Amino acid sequence: MADNGTNKMATGADAGTQYGSDVKNAEKKAEKKADTTTAGNVEKTERGAVDAATVNRGDGIGSEKNNYVIEMSHLTKRYDKKVAVNDLTLSIHRGEVFGLLGPNGAGKTTTILMLLGLTEPSGGQATIEGMDCTRDPLGVKSIVGYLPDNAGFYGDMTGRQNLRFTGRLNGLEGQELEDRIETLLKRVDIEYAGDQKVGTYSRGMRQRLGVADVLMKDPEVIIMDEPTLGIDPEGMRKLLILIRKLAVEDGRTILISSHQLQQIQQICDRVGIFIEGNLIVEGTLRELEEHIRKEGSYLLELTVQPLDDQLLGMLYQQDGVKKIEKEGDKFMITSKKDIRPKLTQFLGENGYTVYHLHQRGGDLDEIYRVYFEKAGQADERSSYEKNNKRRGRFGKKQKQAI
Numbered sequence: 499m500a501d502n503g504t505n506k507m508a509t510g511a512d513a514g515t516q517y518g519s520d521v522k523n524a525e526k527k528a529e530k531k532a533d534t535t536t537a538g539n540v541e542k543t544e545r546g547a548v549d550a551a552t553v554n555r556g557d558g559i560g561s562e563k564n565n566y567v568i569e570m571s572h573l574t575k576r577y578d579k580k581v582a583v584n585d586l587t588l589s590i591h592r593g594e595v596f597g598l599l600g601p602n603g604a605g606k607t608t609t610i611l612m613l614l615g616l617t618e619p620s621g622g623q624a625t626i627e628g629m630d631c632t633r634d635p636l637g638v639k640s641i642v643g644y645l646p647d648n649a650g651f652y653g654d655m656t657g658r659q660n661l662r663f664t665g666r667l668n669g670l671e672g673q674e675l676e677d678r679i680e681t682l683l684k685r686v687d688i689e690y691a692g693d694q695k696v697g698t699y700s701r702g703m704r705q706r707l708g709v710a711d712v713l714m715k716d717p718e719v720i721i722m723d724e725p726t727l728g729i730d731p732e733g734m735r736k737l738l739i740l741i742r743k744l745a746v747e748d749g750r751t752i753l754i755s756s757h758q759l760q761q762i763q764q765i766c767d768r769v770g771i772f773i774e775g776n777l778i779v780e781g782t783l784r785e786l787e788e789h790i791r792k793e794g795s796y797l798l799e800l801t802v803q804p805l806d807d808q809l810l811g812m813l814y815q816q817d818g819v820k821k822i823e824k825e826g827d828k829f830m831i832t833s834k835k836d837i838r839p840k841l842t843q844f845l846g847e848n849g850y851t852v853y854h855l856h857q858r859g860g861d862l863d864e865i866y867r868v869y870f871e872k873a874g875q876a877d878e879r880s881s882y883e884k885n886n887k888r889r890g891r892f893g894k895k896q897k898q899a900i
Contacts, residue, residue: 568589568613569588569589572623573619574586583608585776586622588780590753591767593751594768595765596754596769597770599770602757609772612624626641642720647727656693657683657693661710661714664714682710686706687736688706709737721753722753722755734761768781771866799829799831799858800841801828820832
């Protein structure tokens with residue numbers, strides 16, 4: 499619990515404590531802003547219709563300058579000799595779900611803290627809707643909602659009471675406040691638990707209540723730090739659907755940091771791979787896949803019977819084959835080109851029984867593997883997948899433009 503008792507969202511998260519303590523001042527300042535800034539008052543502004551072509555995962559977002567909501571230019575953060583974020587340049591579009599992907603310690607949370615104005619950059623600049631995150635942190639807070647990895651609430655209060663507390667901090671009162679609470683409990687699918695004490699909630703329910711808490715101020719931008727961490731499969735499914743709807747239906751801009759590949763793949767329009775403070779690459783999954791194919795990186799899974807020397811000899815003779823590994827009864831064939839046409843012809847002509855043949859590359863796990871190896875981090879990635887935490891040091895590479 500926050501010591502000053504004014505920011506329940508910050509329990510277990512120092513950043514959330516400082517962020518929440520500035521909300522009331524931010525809301526007062528927001529009342530003086532343009533009508534489209536909704537955080538300081540309770541009237542919901544009408545959001546422009548979102549073109550389905552610009553929000554469907556993988557289709558990308560328009561690149562017009564005025565469509566950028568979050569912009570970072572050469573953003574850098576140093577702690578003594580340690581460079582936590584190195585020369586980060588990145589723009590995030592309106593209505594986009596952007597996933598900042600990387601292992602623990604990669605610099606994701608430090609980046610978020612700079613965007614929220616909770617730590618000053620050592621160099622470069624970050625803006626949200628044109629407001630400098632360092633020079634105008636209250637202005638930024640007036641339009642940005644922040645959900646930490648462990649949303650904290652008063653456990654002896656009900657979900658409804660916790661939301662009422664947040665609503666009053668943001669200037670809501672009376673029937674308007676109660677209507678907002680009821681609407682949000684329905685939207686995050688915990689209306690049935692609104693009058694239960696939060697101490698009885700599962701982690702997934704607490705995270706969805708956290709989303710409702712963020713939405714009490716109706717932010718234009720939502721930043722989430724590891725939102726799916728530790729949530730059961732059903733709770734995760736509901737949370738991911740909710741996050742996607744916030745972008746597609748509301749037109750909100752969402753930045754998510756995570757190290758969970760599968761969840762990011764399901765909901766993000768674009769992803770950026772972050773390693774040791776460096777943004778290695780960013781783009782849609784389709785763009786990243788095309789890029790690694792152009793560079794000649796294919797991984798083919800093959801399970802056949804019989805596994806004999808004739809088959810191995812044929813595989814090693816194929817032009818472009820770089821490596822063949824065996825995992826259980828499966829061959830993992832790394833090559834510079836697609837060898838499936840010749841391979842399937844050979845297997846058919848020689849009477850092999852094919853149980854499994856799959857060209858990897860369209861999923862985020864494979865894209866991540868390739869870029870990790872390009873950064874010289876094959877060994878660390880193995881530990882990362884097993885333990886979900888970083889071991890050893892990561893090499894430094896500059897971002898590759900897609």
